[in-house]
Amino acid sequence: MEQLQVFQDAGFSSWIRESEWALFAGLIAHTFSMGFLVGTATVINLRVLGLVPQTPLPMFLRFRPVLVWSIAVSIVSGIWLVAGYPAKALLNPLFYIKLAILVAGLVLTRSLWRRASELDPTSAAPMAMRRQAVLSVMLLVAGLTSGKFLAYTAKVLLL
Amino acid sequence: MTIDPHVIQAFAKSIGVYQFMNTTWGWPLVESLHFVGLSMLLGTVGVFDLRVLGLGRGVSMATLHRLLPLGVAAYALSMATGSLFIMAMPDQYLFNPAFQLKIGCMIVAGINVIAYFAIASRRVRAAGPDDDALLAAKIIAALSLACWIAVIIFGRVITLFRPPWHWCFWC
Numbered sequence: 204m205e206q207l208q209v210f211q212d213a214g215f216s217s218w219i220r221e222s223e224w225a226l227f228a229g230l231i232a233h234t235f236s237m238g239f240l241v242g243t244a245t246v247i248n249l250r251v252l253g254l255v256p257q258t259p260l261p262m263f264l265r266f267r268p269v270l271v272w273s274i275a276v277s278i279v280s281g282i283w284l285v286a287g288y289p290a291k292a293l294l295n296p297l298f299y300i301k302l303a304i305l306v307a308g309l310v311l312t313r314s315l316w317r318r319a320s321e322l323d324p325t326s327a328a329p330m331a332m333r334r335q336a337v338l339s340v341m342l343l344v345a346g347l348t349s350g351k352f353l354a355y356t357a358k359v360l361l362l
Numbered sequence: 363m364t365i366d367p368h369v370i371q372a373f374a375k376s377i378g379v380y381q382f383m384n385t386t387w388g389w390p391l392v393e394s395l396h397f398v399g400l401s402m403l404l405g406t407v408g409v410f411d412l413r414v415l416g417l418g419r420g421v422s423m424a425t426l427h428r429l430l431p432l433g434v435a436a437y438a439l440s441m442a443t444g445s446l447f448i449m450a451m452p453d454q455y456l457f458n459p460a461f462q463l464k465i466g467c468m469i470v471a472g473i474n475v476i477a478y479f480a481i482a483s484r485r486v487r488a489a490g491p492d493d494d495a496l497l498a499a500k501i502i503a504a505l506s507l508a509c510w511i512a513v514i515i516f517g518r519v520i521t522l523f524r525p526p527w528h529w530c531f532w533c
Binding site for chain 1: 428
């Protein structure tokens, strides 16, 4: 708790809170990157489930760079936001649940796409992969939702 | 023309929207759904725009066209949930410059969609998986992406311009 207080009172953390634009810049970057991350991953997972079957699944994986960039921006902007209000996030159990759900969703998505890239381009995904795709979509949407609930469940704003 | 926030709020109260949005989890639940809609919009329209701009060659643009119904559903979800915010707290939105700019960008995005179907849609759909899109389609796709990015930005800064520190274009 003491370390959290020291970090919160440090120059960088105070600057994010007091600056006219720093917090909003972080919020905008996080919203945009999380939107692209969950949106793109969900669409590719829906392709595994049989949406737009005319395009071979491996072709869809060419949008992977969008996802990689989205993850990178989400992490940086997420750290930025936590740096601004460390106690608000780190003392809220939902924050850790959100992280766990998103990591699980992304790990599942990654393993799904790895298997998808080895599939015969013309064949439909097997049932096990489809189940994995449904679970991935559910986890990603749950991660997104829990992020939105963070602001409403935080009990401590500043120490 | 002026819009009276009290009339909107009275309507919201008469149909239970105001009461629901003021429950403990009403607002965050609707906010989450609003963001899910926005994410799906980025995942469908955004992915299509990126393909038209040259990313993901090998994926046929005609195929990505088939994602558009999902994009329309996402748009409808965002509109429906967004209207619940406005009905519950009309004065916080209607007179808010960030909200006005957000709506302005959505209108431009809508006109852009009409321009796409009028000018470029047929040729984009006829293009092969590795083909480059025509310049007009690229301009439309770039404008579409810019509009949705702006919608997110202005949506995020709505809280920065909350009344009473507000001004509006028609007040």
